[in-house]
Amino acid sequence: xxxxxxxxxxxxxxxxxxxxxxxxxxxxxxxxxxxxxxxxxxxxxxxxxxxxxxxxxxxxxxxxxxxxxxxxxxxxxxxxxxxxxxxxxxxxxxxxxxxxxxxxxxxxxxxxxxxxxxxxxxxxxxxxxxxxxxxxxxxxxxxxxxxxxxxxxxxxxxxxxxxxxxxxxxxxxxxxxxxxxxxxxxxxxxxxxxxxxxxxxxxxxxxxxxxxxxxxxxxxxxxxxxxxxxxxxxxxxxxxxxxxxxxxxxxxxxxxxxxxxxxxxxxxxxxxxxxxxxxxxxxxxx
Amino acid sequence: xxxxxxxxxxxxxxxxxxxxxxxxxxxxxxxxxxxxxxxxxxxxxxxxxxxxxxxxxxxxxxxxxxxxxxxxxxxxxxxxxxxxxxxxxxxxxxxxxxxxxxxxxxxxxxxxxxxxxxxxxxxxxxxxxxxxxxxxxxxxxxxxxxxxxxxxxxxxxxxxxxxxxxxxxxxxxxxxxxxxxxxxxxxxxxxxxxx
Numbered sequence: 001x002x003x004x005x006x007x008x009x010x011x012x013x014x015x016x017x018x019x020x021x022x023x024x025x026x027x028x029x030x031x032x033x034x035x036x037x038x039x040x041x042x043x044x045x046x047x048x049x050x051x052x053x054x055x056x057x058x059x060x061x062x063x064x065x066x067x068x069x070x071x072x073x074x075x076x077x078x079x080x081x082x083x084x085x086x087x088x089x090x091x092x093x094x095x096x097x098x099x100x101x102x103x104x105x106x107x108x109x110x111x112x113x114x115x116x117x118x119x120x121x122x123x124x125x126x127x128x129x130x131x132x133x134x135x136x137x138x139x140x141x142x143x144x145x146x147x148x149x150x151x152x153x154x155x156x157x158x159x160x161x162x163x164x165x166x167x168x169x170x171x172x173x174x175x176x177x178x179x180x181x182x183x184x185x186x187x188x189x190x191x192x193x194x195x196x197x198x199x200x201x202x203x204x205x206x207x208x209x210x211x212x213x214x215x216x217x218x219x220x221x222x223x224x225x226x227x228x229x230x231x232x233x234x235x236x237x238x239x240x241x242x243x244x245x246x247x248x249x250x251x252x253x254x255x256x257x258x259x260x261x262x263x264x265x266x267x268x269x270x271x272x273x274x275x276x277x278x279x280x281x282x283x284x285x286x
Numbered sequence: 287x288x289x290x291x292x293x294x295x296x297x298x299x300x301x302x303x304x305x306x307x308x309x310x311x312x313x314x315x316x317x318x319x320x321x322x323x324x325x326x327x328x329x330x331x332x333x334x335x336x337x338x339x340x341x342x343x344x345x346x347x348x349x350x351x352x353x354x355x356x357x358x359x360x361x362x363x364x365x366x367x368x369x370x371x372x373x374x375x376x377x378x379x380x381x382x383x384x385x386x387x388x389x390x391x392x393x394x395x396x397x398x399x400x401x402x403x404x405x406x407x408x409x410x411x412x413x414x415x416x417x418x419x420x421x422x423x424x425x426x427x428x429x430x431x432x433x434x435x436x437x438x439x440x441x442x443x444x445x446x447x448x449x450x451x452x453x454x455x456x457x458x459x460x461x462x463x464x465x466x467x468x469x470x471x472x473x474x475x476x477x478x479x480x481x
Binding site for chain 1: 292303306320321322323324325327363364365366368373375376377378379380381382383385386
């Protein structure tokens with residue numbers, strides 16, 4: 001059923017061709033950092049909707065709590081105190097999966113169907129197919145997926161694919177009291193973002209920018225950063241990209257080379273056996 | 287089981303071969319791709335008001351079951367009410383976490399009474415609690431109601447008791463609260479919403 005309502009564009013480790021006749025609406029989440037007050041309602045709503053409850057941790061003196069994303073924390077408010085040319089700034093970022101158009105996690109995943117990309121742009125992990133190898137973690141330019149030790153599966157934000165598939169907005173978007181998080185078509189979100197840039201420029205944020213990095217083909221979570229000239233101060237890589245090694249290791253070339261090597265080893269083994277026969281080892285050395 | 291060196295090499299080679307085949311796409315099973323099932327499809331929706339502060343955000347409580355005779359409801363999700371004029375679906379972090387507040391093991395679910403000088407709380411019935419409150423209220427008012435002030439003007443003030451109202455009260459409840467308490471002569475009326 002969902003296969004019809006939510007067509008699949010890409011599927012990990014598969015030569016899968018999804019149905020492409022239907023034109024799915026590409027969706028996106030817009031996170032307007034300039035409107036965020038760091039209340040963590042999104043973090044709370046995410047845990048509530050996705051039935052996640054982390055253990056009570058330790059306060060290490062920062063507002064960022066818990067200290068990092070984990071299998072029970074799919075979105076995390078990160079707080080940074082940064083010296084910028086404009087003075088000391090308290091920067092807040094809602095961290096979580098960016099749902100890249102060209103996802104490094106999906107490209108590096110060796111387990112068929114463990115990571116899928118829907119036609120609407122959402123990149124979803126299917127934990128039942130996850131083998132816990134952690135390649136998606138190394139493949140992600142944003143350091144998002146987290147391995148759960150107890151079940152050796154990797155978890156991350158689903159952009160509430162279960163809600164979006166029935167026509168609802170993600171839980172974090174709905175709850176945001178200041179309207180810092182919006183959800184809609186990608187085109188509309190980029191339009192909204194441009195409007196925010198104009199407003200921020202009026203208020204003196206001349207370097208405000210939209211973060212929709214092209215190195216990963218654009219993302220389906222787009223940020224408006226007031227200090228857009230310093231994305232790294234928000235913990236975001238300036239020019240994220242998927243390592244070419246990832247593309248190589250899942251490529252047709254690597255597969256062909258792998259098959260050729262395997263067949264070569266088998267053939268060489270048989271030839272060696274035919275020529276020299278079995279290796280005789282004296283009993284005392286065995 | 288003892289494994290000779292030769293057998294060990296054979297087992298290892300076989301394992302590498304098999305996993306290599308799987309890694310190359312010759313996987314035994316083809317997993318289906320589907321989103322997690324939407325959990326509210328047939329849940330019962332009940333409108334309510336967030337109890338935390340005076341903003342009074344509208345919430346929807348989603349409960350298991352359709353209220354059939356044999357179905358026991360249990361709240362499984364709380365979400366902002368998009369049709370509520372106050373919050374239009376949004377909730378602050380406290381409101382967004384209401385589910386755990388509802389299910390909290392520390393939640394007070396019945397009236398309890400601690401007698402003066404005692405360190406023990408004991409469970410009491412609502413009837414007992416309401417009767418006792420009414421008795422104490424009446425006794426205190428009968429004893430301390432101030433009919434006239436020093437100038438001899440009729441004031442009918444009751445200054446020895448105060449009332450703390452709830453934040454989640456509707457306008458109508460708030461109106462009735464003030465009406466009743468003023469009729470009793472009470473002047474110290476406050477609201478938890480000022481917290």
